[in-house]
Amino acid sequence: MDKDSQTVIDQLTRAVTESGLSQAAFATALGTSPSRFSTYRSGKTKPTAQFFLRARRISHALHAAREYRIMTAPATATAVREASDTDWAWRMLLQGRDHLRLLLQRRDGSEAAWEAAPGTTGHAGFDVLLAVLTAHEFEAAGEDPPEWTRVEALPDPWVPEHPFLERDEIIEQTPDYLAQANIFVPARDLVTA
Known part of the structure; x- marks a missing residue:
């Protein structure tokens, strides 16, 4: 697997953790199915740049909301x-x-x-x-x-x-x-x- 693909996988894994949601709940939060999201995390399918950036942005926001006890x-x-x-x-x-x-x-x-x-x-x-x-x-x-x-x-x-x-x-x-x-x-x- 090339370095860029591995970086995407690592960043999506980090986004799930940072969101505080399960992988299935995070997939739902992003508007995709858990099975589709799983293919992104395994490297079988490459997400669009827009999806990747959205996943990172939303995971950061969910993390911050959790830290400040703000409901999402x-x-x-x-x-x-x-x-x-x-x-x-x-x-x-x-x-x-x-x-x-x-x-x-x-x-x-x-x-x-x-x-x-x-x-x-x-x-x-x-x-x-x-x-x-x-x-x-x-x-x-x-x-x-x-x-x-x-x-x-x-x-x-x-x-x-x-x-x-x-x-x-x-x-x-x-x-x-x-x-x-x-x-x-x-x-x-x-x-x-």
Whole structure:
């Protein structure tokens, strides 16, 4: 194997370690399959320069986010999936969204940690909501949303139960960007202190 190919393999191995994710989760984060990523790491297939640079950039951002205890899209999806109840899942989702806002305000490239595609939350509604909220935050900051945020609207309306609003009130108070995804949550429930 030539030196350049070995360097690519070594750098991809280092990127997986630096990301803090498993090889399969890191492959998902990069938008490729675990089997395809495995062929890159074995040298059977050569990744494009763009893929290679993206893997390094995202692994650095994931590492920095972990060091500073900043949630990323993969970490947020995991927190929602592992939540003990729905209220805690909502808190984790909004905390992740708030961390994304902080990274986008920094304008130093650290938002690349949110370019990493998450695994599933275990709930189709939360999966789409995470994607839609992430895209909304990137757009509000004047940035292009990550590819993984381009999702289809839910096939059926998702109107989570509310402690004091009726269904029609929830639908009426939902921001357009959520309603387009067939998700109905009052705008005030998306505000955090």
